[in-house]
Each structure stands twice: as structure tokens, then as C-alpha cells.
Amino acid sequence: QVQLVESGGGLVQAGGSLRLSCAASGRTFSNYGMGWFRQAPGKEREFVAAINWNGVSTSYADSLKGRFTISRDNGKNTLYLQMNNLKPEDTAVYYCAGTFGRRTYPPPDFVHWGQGTQVTVSS
16 A cells, blocks of 8 residues: 655744645555645544645645645655645644545545644744
């Protein structure tokens, strides 16, 4: 199965930006639809964004459209999440996820998960 390792999290002030990365290994990355999720303390994990195999099709949580951008580089086996104008409520552990197949998948379909990377936004 595909292995996923996130990086790029950290502490940032409100209004700042971060780019998360997710390095994939073990399988052909371009065969997987990918996504980002996040989980804030005391809350359930929530969907952030998803992308199909070649990056042409994307989907976002309505509340994050315009601030977050998902992308991928199949040549580097890497998924990205560009986060702009960050707010304290964006503080969470961010997870990379994947599922075999080439389309954009809804949240329940993701079966492979990374260990997460912490993003903390200070006010």
C-alpha cells in the first residue's frame, strides 16, 4: 500500500501562510486520488480538500475555498496544501490521505493515512 508522510507544519501568526507537503512512497502515486483532512483538539476530523490523479479536478470544504489550494506533483510523488490568510481556527493536525483510483473522491473513500503534521495559528 502507499505510505504517506506529511511535513511543513509549524507555528504561524494569523494572516500568514504555510505550505504542507505529503511525500508518498510504496506505490505509483499517480494511481491515487488524494486529499487533506484536519482535526482540531476536541473535534472530529474534517475534510479539507481532494484532488484527482492529475490535478485537473479538485474539491474543497466550502468554508476553506479561496484560502486553501491543493495540488500535486506526480514526478515528485508529492501532494501539497497551500494555506493562505491563516486564522486561529485553522489550528489542527493536518492529515494527508489517499485512495486507489484516479478520480476525486469523497471523504469516506480515503483509506490510506499519514501520521499528521501540526499547524498552530496564533492570534
